[in-house]
Amino acid sequence: MKLTSYWHDTSKAFAGATREPLSGDFEVAVIGAGFTGLNATRTLAKSGVKVALIEAEHVGYGASGRNGGHLNSGHFASFGAAKAHFGEAKARRFWRSYDDSIDMIEAIIAEEGIDCSFRRGGKLKLASKPSHVKGLQAMCEELRREVDPSVEWLSGGDVRKELGSEAFHGAVLSPKSAMMHMGQYANGMAEAAARHGATIWEHNPVQSCIRVSDGWRITSPTGSLAARQVILATDAYTPENFDYFRRRMMPIASFIVVTRPLTPRRSRQPCPAIGTIRTRSTSPTTSA
Template sequence: MTIQQRLAGKTTPYWWEAAPVGPVPEQSIAPRVDVAIVGAGYAGLSAALTLVRAGRSVAVFDAMNPGEGASSRNGGITSGSIRPSIATLTRRFGEKKAFEIETEGKHAREFLYDFLATEGISCDFQLTGLFRAALGYEQYDEMARSTEGLAKRLGIDAYSVPHSEQRNYIGTDFYRGGVVRMDIGGLHPGKFHAGLLRVALAAGVTVHCQTPVTAISRNGAGFDVTTGAAKTAARQVLVCTNGYTDAAAPYLRRRLVPVRSRIIVTEELSPDLMAKLMPRGMMMGENRQLGFYYRPTPDGKRILLGGRDSSWVGDPAAPTLRLRAGLGELFPELADVRLSHSWFGNVAMNRDMLPRVFERDGVVYASGFCGSGVVWAPWVGSRAAHRLLGNTAESRTAFDFRPPAAVPFYNGTPWFMPAFIKAYGLQDRVALWRARR
């Protein structure tokens, strides 16, 4: 038994218990299709569904089983977060562009919620709201002002919660208040992907799993898409690989850094303890560089907590221990709780820290969701599909601009991430010390 298995009984995602990932029925690779898509996660399948319903023949290729990457490994929070602040976006891109990016989050969440209802996808979705916690009173004041402005600009239900009212939202004294957004909820990401896959296959999308693409090359007005099994000719190609981008897409690979995100899940807790720690059943986040995100599981019986993983090879125990210690720091009642699961998956970061739709040498890319792919991947995938269809109005997105800049001295192996994680951790310790002085 490995150290990880002693810490947490299973190293596979908790979500796979109710929605196991696996292969789809094998089909021969067509010699010619209208559109070839690389990646069968949320983005690739959302794009494929849009395209096939518009009458295009579509083949989706995935190196693993459909959804085996981040689509079934994430926390299931419908945040649609943008990491740069509105002030940072304004400084980089101007006030108009910054407002467009901020507003697009509202549209993307509404798109997701409508899609789940329209397609009849049952994935335990609940619009619970999200509580984002402040480390200190100065941070709380800044977050409260920002949230007041956000509510006015977007017309959403968002408000601040002072420290005196904090325990009505979360059963800890670790924070100094926080803010709430009621347009954010939670779902079961494995069930969401399984439902999306079911709908896509029923619509006529062809999915080839365990079929890695090895090369994409020009062939006249179209492309040759080569796999280990066969080659297909495609008029158009869309790449949606995000945190699992490999050498088949070298241009994208130099611009996306895969970062491990790890999640732990507790054993079942008593109803009274769950009601004390998570009184409103909300999604939770906090304002740290290496901040935790956490939530009750959809059945309300366990707590799931995630955060950045400093490792980049193997499956070491240290990241699980870090998350377990963080859980005990937030909730002393859980200091000795047993864990049932601990797993990791890759998210994809870029130098702008923004999702992106762009074209390079005729290939369209939809990627770079920066840890918020539950909302951004279906939205950006569908926008990319409309771009391929030539639907100008439907393809419009604030993320359709220049490609992300390449990362210097980077060729796809994130050797530098442990150092970055340590630096961010030091920043967080200093910020917490200052906040509590």
């Protein structure tokens, strides 16, 4: 079975990559065209820096083109736990950084005119058992008081209206959370970076990055280029030839629940599957 990405299968691929062999002299070379590399490249190019972006496969090939599509505010752990761990000021900054990152992405989308169906749909932290309600209500109160007055408690009846499911006993609603089409966003970011003057190579896996007197020499199977500085944005795909970074990666499990393709009529109805999904965990189920 060929595994593909929904985001890539349903977006227009970036068509602005150069077909030339890897070559030239740049102020900055960015390796890896996921969200990290794309936004670094876009930002540098926009401020007039001569920048190259080099991707082993295609724009958004990595986690940026294979994720859940959520832009979530807040964290899985409670604000109280973060406060106990980091202290109040840092915990508050940590929490706000999530909201700030969504605001930043919304601003980039508007600035670059990226058509990626961004919408503030909100996030629900669901009580899948009656015993979850008290803890989640306390969490909701704490969030409202300490970091985000827009967070709301929804009763079981409210959740039923929202999801069409009988399975939940209440929920914390974070209305600032958003969703978007990750493939269209990644490809739109590449187009924006190219428009601002960046040179983008796809299908050029960087094999070596060697220190030379005035910077770095970067080599791929098609050629090589010079750069004063390098940004390595290769994430969990960091290959063995960057062993120093690879050894510093920490694996984190993630998952996505998907449905079969929905008809337009079906997709306008509440999702019945949500009522049948059960986790074995004793902690509350999170959904969006």
